[in-house]
Amino acid sequence: MMRCFCLVLLLVGLFVGQPALAQPQWLTLPPTPTLPEATRSGLAPVNGIQIWYAVFGRAKSAADDPVMGEPVILLHGGLANSHYWGEQVRALQDAFQVIVMDSRGHGRSTRDAKPYGYGLMASDVLALMDFLKVPKATIVGWSDGAIIGLDLAMHHPDRVSRLFAFAANSDPGGVADIAHSSVFNAYITRAQQEYRALSPTPDGYASFLAQIEKMWASQPRWTARDLAGIHVPTWIVDGDHDEAIKRTNTEFMAARIPGAGLLIQPEVSHFSFLQDPAQFNADLLHFLRHVKGS
Template sequence: MLHGGFCSLESLRAQSDALVPDHRVFAFERPGHGRSADIDGEYDYQRGVADTLACLDAVGIGSAHIVGYSDGAIIGLLLALDHPERVRSLTAISANLDPSAFTNSPGTILSTPAEPPEEKPDVERMHYERLSPDGPGHAEVVLGKLFRLWTSEPRIDPADLARIAAPVLVMAADRDTIRPDHSLLIAASIPGAQLCIVPGTTHNLIAERPELISALVRDFVTAAR
């Protein structure tokens, strides 16, 4: 399981709990996220791929069903493209191929500072402040690096997705920060891929509809075994 940007593994707990009864579930937190200390320098998705491969090697897993959310879904797509032997199936939740996919609508990760903040608590920031070994004050450093990542990467050619041979489920919200037509493009570019647009949800769909998302992921992964 591959978490999103400025997320910890707590964000995927519902999906993990749904898979545990029938699957061995492995997960780790990338540098600067959750319980993992930050690194010097900028973030990039290829580093995320390398970290994922290192995790798989460390626990002796040759191939796995990959469930990725947001940044984790982008890493999953890159794994399926460049290391197909390691990916049995891929569930890509709210992925994007390039920065133009963002809607930049109010309340999204790329909102302008002039827009009013959401009234609901920032759960991921609360997790960060509780879990990070770098301390609560380091959150702004991580967010700055993530914003630079999100506005410059990834750069995946849709035509390249035709090389993905593993079963793929592309999932997104109907009010996602990723435009619905972009999610459709991803699914249409991968041979045999399934597409699921979850109604009445935003980019935070895994928290807004945890039971539904968990059931969809579990059914897809089980069918792909």
């Protein structure tokens, strides 16, 4: 009996003081990054509202490098703001002209009474491009931003040179149940805090969230034929543990867009660019360097 008791003490002693096993990175929500110092930023009068934007790096000028200074627009996801792209801006700004914007009603941008829709938000991107005198750009989108990118590629291919679409869905049926996702619920809580800190209407989050959720429940509704009409060079990208997007829908989009690449990033979720920015940035830079724009 004493021998068994001593063995138990020995086993317990092996674990006393040992650190707990770290959570897999796909179950974490790292802090929201900050943006580096911008070359230019401000509020642009767009479609009757004010869109906050920032520009990093420099415009195309180097004749010896075909991508140097090429405009790249980063579009954030629903409920978020441009700060989420902080690590990507730092990775891209030395070689590209990087543009971020807070979508209407998000971050520092204002909104009006028009109901939210991806077509309307795509028109905001076009109007900002006109304001900044950017005729054509590569679009990098996350979640709602990726859906906006797909809308632009589908309906305004003359303004999109390439599309890197991370964590998009083509139909509400492609969205998974996130009600019990601790990571996504933590994100929604954080988004509310950030909204209050940045928004010109800090007390309007409940109304804002309700309007965004209404859009999520009804849009987009693209068919295989719609997707087949995209001829902009496109990569469909997602994390292998995405808690919000069904893998079947990701694969469906990649299969229906002519010539599209499919990339599933390992060990990350809907928040890949926060959870493993080195991996995300390497994949994005590979796309920018090796996928020829239209």
